[in-house]
Amino acid sequence: MEAKIISGTKLREDILDEISEKTLELKEKFNRPPGLVTILIGNNPASVSYVSLKIKTAERVGFKEVQENLNEDVSENELIALIKKYNEDETIDGILVQLPLPKHINEERVLNAIDPDKDVDGFHPVNVGRLIIGKKVIFAPCTPAGIIEMIKRSGIDTNGAEVVVVGRSNIVGKPIANMMLQKNEGANSTVTIVHTATRDLKSHCMRADILIVAAGVPGLVKPEWVKKGACVIDVGVNRVGEKISEKTGKKIPVLKGDVDFDEIKKIAGWITPVPGGVGPMTIAMLMKNTLKSMIARVEKSSV
Numbered sequence: 001m002e003a004k005i006i007s008g009t010k011l012r013e014d015i016l017d018e019i020s021e022k023t024l025e026l027k028e029k030f031n032r033p034p035g036l037v038t039i040l041i042g043n044n045p046a047s048v049s050y051v052s053l054k055i056k057t058a059e060r061v062g063f064k065e066v067q068e069n070l071n072e073d074v075s076e077n078e079l080i081a082l083i084k085k086y087n088e089d090e091t092i093d094g095i096l097v098q099l100p101l102p103k104h105i106n107e108e109r110v111l112n113a114i115d116p117d118k119d120v121d122g123f124h125p126v127n128v129g130r131l132i133i134g135k136k137v138i139f140a141p142c143t144p145a146g147i148i149e150m151i152k153r154s155g156i157d158t159n160g161a162e163v164v165v166v167g168r169s170n171i172v173g174k175p176i177a178n179m180m181l182q183k184n185e186g187a188n189s190t191v192t193i194v195h196t197a198t199r200d201l202k203s204h205c206m207r208a209d210i211l212i213v214a215a216g217v218p219g220l221v222k223p224e225w226v227k228k229g230a231c232v233i234d235v236g237v238n239r240v241g242e243k244i245s246e247k248t249g250k251k252i253p254v255l256k257g258d259v260d261f262d263e264i265k266k267i268a269g270w271i272t273p274v275p276g277g278v279g280p281m282t283i284a285m286l287m288k289n290t291l292k293s294m295i296a297r298v299e300k301s302s303v
């Protein structure tokens with residue numbers, strides 16, 4: 001039997017519908033929707049397209065959306081002053097600074113300037129610490145949070161499961177490994193992280209009940225590395241060429257994941273496609289974090 005395909009595109013729509021509904025309730029009760037500010041510096045085409053998708057999604061769920069498009073030559077101090085302005089703004093619950101930043105700006109200083117209680121990307125050291133401690137986690141980074149949501153909503157049993165994470169980046173590998181380890185619903189697993197220095201990648205992957213791959217290497221994971229019935233989450237998004245879009249007639253990239261999808265779907269129990277898997281979940285989780293931020297803020301102010 002072929003693996004069940006976990007569609008991020010479909011799950012994203014369910015999650016966005018839930019968020020829209022909750023937004024209406026919040027507006028009714030507190031007279032304002034959740035507020036998100038997106039700060040874009042310069043006009044890097046990939047960043048412009050990510051930010052416009054975030055703006056479109058925020059509008060789709062009924063949030064207040066503020067756009068700040070800054071020139072490439074903005075100074076670090078000007079950027080930090082803008083962030084501080086939104087830290088103080090009572091109608092803003094989430095501050096998102098689109099990365100990467102121009103070379104003359106120190107990314108760490110900028111991310112650290114965001115109020116941790118408005119850090120909807122979950123990159124501030126305070127939120128990374130909260131994630132590891134496992135208490136009071138409001139802002140889990142969006143890609144790992146999307147992965148947990150996919151696993152939970154697919155009804156996969158994670159209790160005591162062998163989870164193998166390929167990759168140790170700060171935005172995917174490390175946080176998802178920490179989250180799967182917590183004594184929480186959709187987690188509580190036994191976790192191994194493998195990376196470029198791991199001696200025998202294959203033998204680790206073969207043990208996995210849940211294999212999460214975030215290496216950025218097209219087709220790294222081979223069919224013989226996958227246990228029968230395992231859940232395979234492919235985070236990789238690799239541009240392997242270009243094609244002409246049937247819809248627009250324009251050139252678009254051909255994307256491939258980190259696992260050999262066509263062969264592995266014959267072995268796995270569940271698998272995520274690329275595109276249409278983890279990717280769409282990431283923006284949905286950004287909206288969820290913004291919603292959670294407003295709920296936490298209004299609850300705090302009503303105590």
Ligand code: NAD
Nearest residue numbers: 143167168169172195196214215216235236237278279282
């Ligand atoms: P990264 O380059 O920061 O980290 C990759 C990690 O994989 C490193 O820790 C490295 O040790 C490990 N690795 C690389 N090659 C390996 C190999 N041959 N064997 C074992 N380990 C290896 O990348 P990242 O930011 O974590 O992203 C990983 C992939 O996920 C990329 O393709 C990226 O585009 C994609 N991504 C997708 C989303 C999404 O929303 N779908 C979000 C973030 C990243």
